Amino acid sequence: MKKVALSACLTGCTCRYDGKENLNITLLKELSSYEIVPFCPEDFCFGTPRPTMDLVDNGDKIEAISNKDGSVLSSPIEKYAKDFFKKNSDIKLFIGKDRSPSCAVRSGKVYDKEKNLLHTTGTGLMAKVALDLGIESWDSEDYLISLKLL
Ligand code: SF4
Numbered sequence: 001m002k003k004v005a006l007s008a009c010l011t012g013c014t015c016r017y018d019g020k021e022n023l024n025i026t027l028l029k030e031l032s033s034y035e036i037v038p039f040c041p042e043d044f045c046f047g048t049p050r051p052t053m054d055l056v057d058n059g060d061k062i063e064a065i066s067n068k069d070g071s072v073l074s075s076p077i078e079k080y081a082k083d084f085f086k087k088n089s090d091i092k093l094f095i096g097k098d099r100s101p102s103c104a105v106r107s108g109k110v111y112d113k114e115k116n117l118l119h120t121t122g123t124g125l126m127a128k129v130a131l132d133l134g135i136e137s138w139d140s141e142d143y144l145i146s147l148k149l150l
Contacts, residue, residue: 001035003090005130007097008038010140015043017050022097026149027140031095037088041102041126045076055101055110055122062110064101064125074125077102081129094130094137102126105139 009016012023028036042050051068064073085091096103101124108122123131130137144150 004034004093007103008040015040019049041077041080077125081126096127098139105137107139
């Protein structure tokens with residue numbers, strides 16, 4: 001069975017920053033021929049509930065910045081992602097939650113250091129690791145749109 005890495009909140013896991021989920025039954029039905037390998041870097045690294053974070057372009061790199069205290073949160077997320085794909089080296093498909101600073105593939109909001117919105121096509125830090133590894137990667141909404149299910 002082929003494996004798909006899927007944002008855990010889309011499977012119904014209550015791991016969102018606010019302790020809620022983003023259960024997507026349509027997506028789960030569509031992926032029924034896959035073995036789903038759920039992931040949630042933010043729950044693993046920071047627990048749930050937790051303060052939100054945003055992607056900020058500091059000129060050299062896009063970082064995850066805490067909205068609570070401005071701290072840089074990128075390193076543990078990137079480490080989680082690298083460890084995840086090392087452990088699951090046979091993942092063929094990555095589907096991330098849209099607009100998440102960790103999981104978005106091409107739908108993340110990216111700000112400058114003054115918190116002005118630069119664009120809304122950014123890549124979350126875990127999705128970036130998937131793309132860098134050459135794994136086919138989709139935002140969940142784009143995936144469903146491509147199948148004419150949204
Ligand atoms: S980090 Fe990803 S998997 Fe976890 S709650 Fe946010 S969008 Fe969902």
